[in-house]
Amino acid sequence: MTLYVVKRLLQAIPVFFGTTFLIYFMVFSMPGDPVLALFGDRTPNPAVLEAVREQYNLDQPFIVQYFMYIKDFLTGNMGVTFSGQTVNDVFARAFPVTLQLVTIAVVAEFLLAVGFGLLSGLRKGKFADHASLLMALVLNSIPPFVALFLAQYFIGIKLGWAPVTVGANVSWGSLLLPGLTIALTIYVVGMRLMRGSVIEAREGDYVRTAYAKGLTSKRVTPVHVARNSLIPVITNTAASFGALIAGTTVTEGIFNIPGIGKVLYDAILRGENATVVSFVTILTVMYIIVNILVDLLYAVLDPRIRYV
């Protein structure tokens, strides 16, 4: 296991440098003055312009710039946003909100995947199987922002069951609607994994043995079938945790949730590209870290992985 952990961590090092270099390269090798490009269509004030030039060490050769940027990144010196707050402050304030939202989405996704996957697997080939797969696929095909607008309009505005936008006072209840909506558009992957392993488990020898020794399906289904089918769903849920943290931009923008995604959303809309780049880098690095954790979780849950 230790060997596996070390190997996985070593693999992440080139990926970390590769991804950050790529983002940096995309920004600073574009045609024109990269610093002016960072301001989009706005005319920056000369003091801010100078601060950004300094932040990115543009008087140095490109590769030196990149390593100085990495050093700043690793030591937590990410510069300031256009409103003058440090990126660190903004991050510290926004991240817990995003975490809350993603937690709701991921828990709901897990429950939907397990519930419908179990139903589908146990009723393989029957109407309930086809119907629930079709429903999950249709929900999955709705572009996330369309689903969010629909939820906002019908449940928020028409029915008034939930706040239309979240705003500054974030509570678990106010995040329920966006969180559940996101879960509905993504649970199909986990559901299929659950369905597949339920079908496989039901044909397994140990399930036949359980029935043979006289257990009823009331006990066999939850204890033997469901429990052994959970591993792929758990790892998939963990993986979508990473993807969601990196992908809350539109959700938080539409529902006005003051998380990381909203910071990115506002920065994109206002053309504050320096802030966009900082936060995309942070989100990408977090995405890589979560993916490492997912692989390690997989190795803990499934012994076959770590001995390969």
Add this chain to the structure above:
Amino acid sequence: MSDRNAHYVAPVDETQPGAVDQVNLSARKSNMWIDAWRDLRKRPLFYVALVISAIILIMALFPSWFTDADPGRGDLSLSNAPAEPGHPLGYTLQGYDIWARIVYGAETSLTVGLLTVLITGVIGVPMGAIAGYYGGWVDSLLSRIGDIFFSIPYFLAAVVVMSVLSDYRNPLVISFAIGGFAWASLARIVRAEVLRNKNLEYVMASEAVGRSRGSTLLKHVLPNSMGPVIVALTLSLGAAITAEATLSLLGIGLNGYYSWGNDIAQAQTVLRTNPGALFWPSLALTLTVLAFTFLGELIRDALDPKARARR
């Protein structure tokens, strides 16, 4: 009971020698694609998806068959006006005809979708195939490059590219912004598929009769690995169209083109008073993505003999 000692002899159910000669050589030919096509023809959903895709395609090619209105003409006296004959979905805040803008937006969505798929395929297929087939250090190198692209969520990468390239917001650039990162997951699929195929007998046979490694890869291994590739590309068509609309929603998508995403972004402010301006383009977008997703899913099912048998 005279045969009390006679023992039981099981019936022979081996193939009788004569049966081999009776194999019907003129029977219908069959291969992976023909089997899949026979399966697809029996699925009603396949026709639904096909008809929707065809309508979108015709709309993209011949928009004037569907509407006489000019999508670029905003008449402020018609701001948020309801539907009337010839303008079945009403008007937006700026007085644009909603239906006309949906019709003309089809071309944009489809262009971005197809260009992105093309870019994804042109990069992803060779990267995965070469890595899988040649193995060794080539595989290590190409796979590590793929890992890097795979580790940046492709939507965030597209956000960076489109933010910086604010002067070049056209379909080609946006397709490169999406496809330039989405290829990495396709390369993984191709690599796995090539690895599965490359040690099979037909590959050995091809090399034994003197075909070179590269030619064997192109002539035998790749065609036999295309199933999952086609499925992944069909599915990514829908994903690319969604990504374009989302980028346009954020204001960093297309500039100067009819785009469903742009129209949805514009309609956000009138969600309460004129929800149709937001929902109709959303519906067009959803139906398009739905059609391509279902095509991909049904082809996936049809190409998998195990899945066919399970139904």
